[in-house]
Amino acid sequence: MKNCEYQQIDPRALTSPTATPTSTLPLANKNVQRQRRKWEVFPGRNRFFCDGRIIVARQSGVLPLTLGLILITSGLFFIFDCPFLVANLTVFIPVIAGVLFVFVVFSLLHTSFTDPGILPRALPEEAADIEKQIDNSGSSSYRPPPRTKEILINDQVVKLKYCFTCKMFRPPRTSHCSLCDNCVERFDHHCPWVGNCVGKRNYRFFYTFIVSLSFLTSFIFGCVITHLTLRAQGGNGILSAVQQSPASIVELVVCFFSIWSILGLSGFHTYLVASNLTTNEDIKGSWSSKRGAEDYKNPYSYNNIFTNCCVVLCGPMPPSLIDRRGFLPADEIPPVITTEQELPPFMAKNDTNMEDTCQDFALSCTG
């Protein structure tokens, strides 16, 4: 055979018309040019709004209910009770209520929309370095090496646990929230009423929220009782007073049931703030002296109620560690593009193979 009668098949002709390499290339360029922000690839279970400025847990819980109850109750109070009270008592009633309402709403929104102190997950190199340290420390080959580290904080032994999701040893007072799938610093609890975790960065907002809410509900409760009493005294008894102002009953019911829980919660958190504890530590009894023979003492407390309060509520505001609005580096191309670009490299590989095969065939033909 003098000439091998073969024709090199252009692999690109084999591709389907809709996914030709030439058509994906401009799309790839377009996607590379549009830089993505880090919040778009955030691994935790959170939702972001306003291009990463606002962060909430994926499950918003009953936040709409909380907001709704506050707005409706306060709205009813301002519309139906305030005119009577201003006319019969003083104009400061709606002023005080207004100030408390502003505090409640702003602190609620701050608590819900602020990063609670989420720790970003360890990057692969850091995780590998930690794994190396764990393997080196665990000498026994029969058991996996222990994934805890003991450190001394103010002469108190504290155990640091390894987080398998975030691939790092959790700093002290940090806990992994299973609802948000994030490690949160100084983790207090995940609050469904607020729709977010309560941690280092938003604890003061949460405390302001529950304290101002307890004042607001008590204030509205007291004012509504005063309003109905005054109407009853002036009119034909309590029933006619209720008939004249039915909205007051709604407010009374809401406030009555809220006051017990909110006041109790405020009292509990005031105790936590004064002793520099978190709800998580208190529930687990981490620093309770009842555990064992050793005297467990809270190593983070300043042993002074005033100092503890100042540090927890008025201490420096730490920064957010998850850079939500930062841009992803250009070499981290989102996976969407790679699936579209799968064909060209695949084809290219086949192309060279085919060329080699053809050359071999050609050689064997001319033989």
Next chain:
Amino acid sequence: MASEFHNLQELCPSASLATKVFIQRDYSDGTSCKFHTKFPPELEGRIERPLLEETVKTLNGFYREAERISGHAYLEGCLACATAYIIYLCLDTRYEKVLKKISSYIQEQNEKIFAPRGLLITDPIERGMRVIEISVFEDGGSSGSSSSCSGSGSPAGGSTR
């Protein structure tokens, strides 16, 4: 990090990333931000001990200043509470101001001390304040010895929150 990598590439085009060394947090004083000043054995021969220790001690000092519980911090906290925390939306906190100082300090240290030795420090804020990451670069031309990169160059990227 990618921008810092490219900056070292500009300083020394033949450099390639060999390994990363991590200096961990020191929790002996509680949750305050402090890093171990122990010299990592992997950097033996790459940089003089006092230089690295001085850098880490200065960084620790900056973080101590940022987290210091002083009258100024209390005033800031009380003012923020009184304004229903609206003030946090308008002004930079003291902590953020110190973080900017840290960022420019690290940039300066990288240019003057670390880049000439084929090293690069990453701002801890980019690693969740957990580690000081030191990237060790090998000069592509020579085999395993420290590279001879020039100290000047475009500023290294230090991102904020």
